[in-house]
Amino acid sequence: MTVVGVDTRKDTLAACAVDDAGRALGHRGFANAPAGYAELACWISAYDPDLVAVEGSGNYGRPVVKVLVGAGVKVCEVPPNMTAAARRRQRTGTKTDPADAAAIARVGLREPALPPPRPDGAVEELRNPARCRCELVSQRTQLINRLHADSPRLRPGYRHRTGRLTSAKALDSAARMPRATTAPGHASPTTASKPCAGGDKRSPRQQTTSAQQSTPQAPPRETSTAPAT
Numbered sequence: 691m692t693v694v695g696v697d698t699r700k701d702t703l704a705a706c707a708v709d710d711a712g713r714a715l716g717h718r719g720f721a722n723a724p725a726g727y728a729e730l731a732c733w734i735s736a737y738d739p740d741l742v743a744v745e746g747s748g749n750y751g752r753p754v755v756k757v758l759v760g761a762g763v764k765v766c767e768v769p770p771n772m773t774a775a776a777r778r779r780q781r782t783g784t785k786t787d788p789a790d791a792a793a794i795a796r797v798g799l800r801e802p803a804l805p806p807p808r809p810d811g812a813v814e815e816l817r818n819p820a821r822c823r824c825e826l827v828s829q830r831t832q833l834i835n836r837l838h839a840d841s842p843r844l845r846p847g848y849r850h851r852t853g854r855l856t857s858a859k860a861l862d863s864a865a866r867m868p869r870a871t872t873a874p875g876h877a878s879p880t881t882a883s884k885p886c887a888g889g890d891k892r893s894p895r896q897q898t899t900s901a902q903q904s905t906p907q908a909p910p911r912e913t914s915t916a917p918a919t
Contacts, residue, residue: 692739695768695795696730697787698722698751704787705730707737708795717788722750727757734763743768743798745790747807755807766804768794 691710696703703726706717718733720726734742747755747767758765776793777785798804834856841864852860852867 691741691799692737693795693799694734694737694739694742695791695793695798696742696744696751696754697773697790697794698744698746698749698754699787700750702787703730703751703754704791705733706788706791706795707734707739708792708799710799712796712799714792717791719787722754724753727754730754731757731761731763734758740764741766741798743794743804744807745770745773745794752807759807765807766798767807768797768801768804772797772801 692707692715694705694707696705699722701722703720703722704717705720707715709715715737720730720733742758742763742765744751744755744758744765745768747765755765773790773793776797777789780789780793846867852863
């Protein structure tokens with residue numbers, strides 16, 4: 691019995707063929723692209739394997755799995771946790787693409803009940819939009835939580851007047867609340883720059899010039915010159 695293991699990455703594919711004793715017969719890397727899928731299918735056919743075990747058949751390995759299944763190859767899915775357990779049982783335990791591909795092949799060799807890849811259909815077509823919606827809902831929840839954390843400083847008392855920020859009415863009510871522009875005990879810059887009632891309304895430059903003119907000047911010192919002898 692011959693099994694080929696395929697480790698999938700975003701840009702590359704690593705394949706390794708093993709015999710019925712788990713000994714490696716050969717390994718090779720391919721590009722995770724249509725040209726690489728054709729090369730992988732040709733390389734696999736040279737070993738005439740009974741099974742091709744793929745890790746990540748629902749993610750980066752989805753396109754190559756469709757090509758192999760279309761070519762009549764028997765394919766199964768290997769869970770990542772089983773690959774990690776098989777890698778730990780190796781002598782070195784090194785994590786490389788060829789080593790992972792060999793570990794995947796050995797898992798496929800000894801596990802007879804591995805599931806096949808998920809078939810195409812309406813469920814697979816809706817999987818990505820559903821995942822995208824879950825991510826958007828999660829981001830919306832994070833933004834609402836951030837508003838709840840910042841609003842007590844920006845809109846004092848908002849919790850008692852608006853409640854949960856999950857409706858248009860609550861958001862509109864929070865937007866119409868007065869903004870807290872200064873910290874308690876500190877005058878705002880606008881208030882500090884206004885002159886007091888009845889105070890000097892001249893500009894700072896005029897006040898400085900007037901103060902210099904009104905400052906009494908010390909009389910010049912007289913110097914006496916001794917008569918020449």
